[in-house]
Amino acid sequence: MEEFLPKVGEDNHNYEHYRFVAEEGQQPLRVDKFLMNFVMNVTRNKVQKAIKDGSVLINDEVVKANHKVKPSDVVTVQFEFAPRKTETLPEAIPLDIVYEDDEVIVINKPAGLVVHPGHGNYDGTMVNALLYHFKNLPENSEGRPGLVHRIDKDTSGLLVVAKTEHALSHLSKQFHDKTSERLYYALVWGNITEDEGTIEGNIGRNLKNRLQQDVFPEGDQGKPAVTHFKVLERFMYVTLVECRLETGRTHQIRAHFKYIGHTLFNDERYGGNAVLKGTTYTKYKQFVENCFKLIPRQALHAKTLGFEHPTTGEMMRFNSDIPEDLQQTLQKWRGYTLTNK
Structure with a gap:
């Protein structure tokens, strides 16, 4: 192709x-x-x-x-198309900064904010905001100022940004060596019967849809990926899980859970924006549609981020609140479950 x-x-x-x-x-x-x-x-x-x-x-x-x-x-x-901008310019986009010192910045990214410029998103990104709020950020290997890792546009939650070359190098090594801590909350379709488990399988680009990632369990394609999960709450037809990433592949949680038959709730790219589990009653379908309106994105939040401070060596751990759209969706499912038990 x-x-x-x-x-x-x-x-x-x-x-x-x-x-x-x-x-x-x-x-x-x-x-x-x-x-x-x-x-x-x-x-x-x-x-x-x-x-x-x-x-x-x-x-x-x-x-x-x-x-x-x-x-x-x-x-x-x-x-x-409109001519591509060759320079990434500062933009006065507000950032939810939960921690900052001379070496690092921890940001709580809202859903809908693209992390860095790319095809179709040349401005209005978190990087544009970083350039406005901070000066002389070091560039990573892809020329992106301060970025150590990223999360998807429609995923909310915590990111760490480096302010110095030393911090960038130190933090990047932690992510590479899998010593950083990343916990996500995900609402997925179906009742996961196990209380906890591990999903393993190489992740690479889907051979028929280049916008999706796929799991290659034989390991003949893609890169190794490991996701550990623990069930937090069950709501009859959907399950709230905590996911701990051992690796950080593109769309890792989204691809891994689709692979085991539990696609993320309202994940349009992976088919989670349809009624995948539950009854055939019209009233139930309307309930699900109302939930989709509450959270018009994949139900995924980067809740916890931990890393060793690049200068002090202190282990730092940050937690973010569950965003309002996900909170409201969970409340609706709690009410539905109590009513229909």
């Missing part, structure tokens, strides 16, 4: 050009949905505009949105 990066056209317009070859196992899928699966951060409106403009081709023929992509089809698309 090939992908062409953005370039400037002859008419001095900026375009993103992509080319995909559908896998042999590709099930017939509308081309608009196919592109939503394979183009990072693309919006439905952007896909529809490209189709309307005749910029989406299958096997060199212009197609409509309802055309089905089949195995071995060559799909090409050209998106017009």
